[in-house]
Amino acid sequence: MKINDIPYRSIWVEEGEVRIIDQRWLPHEFRIVSLAERGEFATAIRDMWVRGAPLIGATAAWGVAVQMAADPSDASLAETWEVLHATRPTAINLRWALDEMRRVLAPLPPAERAAAAAARAAAICDEDVEINRRIGVAGLEVIRGIAARKAGPVNILTHCNAGWLATVDWGTATSPIYHAIEAGIGVHVFVDETRPRNQGALLTAWEMASHGVSHELIVDNAGGHLMQHGEVDLVIVGTDRTTANGDVCNKIGTYLKALAAKANGVPFYVALPSPTIDWTVRDGLAEIPIEERSGAEVTHVQGKDGSGRVISVQISPDGTPARNPAFDVTPASLVTGLITERGVCAAEPGAMRAMFPEAGV
Ligand SMILES: CSC[C@@H](O)[C@@H](O)C(=O)COP(=O)(O)O
Numbered sequence: 583m584k585i586n587d588i589p590y591r592s593i594w595v596e597e598g599e600v601r602i603i604d605q606r607w608l609p610h611e612f613r614i615v616s617l618a619e620r621g622e623f624a625t626a627i628r629d630m631w632v633r634g635a636p637l638i639g640a641t642a643a644w645g646v647a648v649q650m651a652a653d654p655s656d657a658s659l660a661e662t663w664e665v666l667h668a669t670r671p672t673a674i675n676l677r678w679a680l681d682e683m684r685r686v687l688a689p690l691p692p693a694e695r696a697a698a699a700a701a702r703a704a705a706i707c708d709e710d711v712e713i714n715r716r717i718g719v720a721g722l723e724v725i726r727g728i729a730a731r732k733a734g735p736v737n738i739l740t741h742c743n744a745g746w747l748a749t750v751d752w753g754t755a756t757s758p759i760y761h762a763i764e765a766g767i768g769v770h771v772f773v774d775e776t777r778p779r780n781q782g783a784l785l786t787a788w789e790m791a792s793h794g795v796s797h798e799l800i801v802d803n804a805g806g807h808l809m810q811h812g813e814v815d816l817v818i819v820g821t822d823r824t825t826a827n828g829d830v831c832n833k834i835g836t837y838l839k840a841l842a843a844k845a846n847g848v849p850f851y852v853a854l855p856s857p858t859i860d861w862t863v864r865d866g867l868a869e870i871p872i873e874e875r876s877g878a879e880v881t882h883v884q885g886k887d888g889s890g891r892v893i894s895v896q897i898s899p900d901g902t903p904a905r906n907p908a909f910d911v912t913p914a915s916l917v918t919g920l921i922t923e924r925g926v927c928a929a930e931p932g933a934m935r936a937m938f939p940e941a942g943v
Pocket residue numbers: 633634635636673741742743744745748749753754755781819820821822832833908
């Protein structure tokens with residue numbers, strides 16, 4: 583995607599360095615940083631310099647590659663898997679990418695691992711871009727179908743940031759939106775602010791503005807009201823882990839949007855790259871580990887002050903205890919469909935298996 587007419591991915595290699603956009607400062611400051619050793623990759627994922635399930639996976643893959651250049655031994659490969667896997671618990675793309683790197687590297691002699699690791703990490707990034715492009719092509723048909731049945735723009739509500747910043751490029755939930763705009767279909771996006779970290783207000787609103795997409799920022803509690811008044815035609819969200827049964831784990835608050843959508847007959851779609859499917863899990867509520875983050879993210883908000891400085895302010899009384907589960911699980915029964923790189927399917931085990939028979943479950 584372009585920033586000031588310069589095309590960017592969210593992670594890339596330049597002058598032999600792995601570079602990322604440090605998303606903690608967006609949209610107020612655009613900072614690029616280089617990650618030079620394994621510990622920095624772990625920090626960048628854990629402290630959310632990068633975030634979003636596919637980008638977490640891509641960053642971990644590059645973390646393995648950088649470590650293999652420093653120490654390609656078996657012990658180093660095993661330790662790197664553990665160190666990076668421990669950074670964030672919910673997005674399955676992290677484990678998927680680490681398993682994929684280990685599958686490629688473990689059979690090789692150590693002397694061949696650095697080059698092979700860099701090649702596979704680069705390929706994982708390229709594959710992510712193509713997967714998300716295809717999700718856009720598939721999701722475009724969902725939007726086109728709605729556009730054909732109504733006058734005016736298709737009003738789409740999205741939660742969190744499942745945009746290009748959460749992937750390597752295109753985004754998942756946003757890719758159908760970008761494709762619809764390219765196809766000349768009018769679209770208006772309601773952007774949930776997505777407390778506590780405000781990925782919608784900070785990142786999705788920035789993406790929408792950068793690409794000239796008509797949009798309005800809404801508070802997290804407004805979605806149900808807009809749906810009751812017929813102002814939302816479609817919900818599209820991303821996911822951090824979707825089970826073999828079609829239960830969808832995504833940013834906290836997604837479940838409430840799905841309930842409101844069901845109650846109001848609004849289609850609720852999930853944009854789903856196949857590496858985000860956890861075929862080993864059937865019951866999302868019981869089995870998916872939900873990240874609990876610091877209460878400081880609830881008691882404080884970050885923003886820009888009058889002089890343009892990025893600051894954090896406390897919004898609750900001193901010492902208020904806070905609870906901060908970062909994700910929730912939307913049962914498959916509330917999901918209208920999964921928009922995958924192979925097309926749209928029901929959030930249902932048979933349909934998912936038919937779409938991805940190689941999963942072998
Ligand atoms: C294509 S990204 C899908 C999800 O990863 C996204 O919706 C989300 O929940 C991101 O959470 P985050 O905590 O910002 O990493």
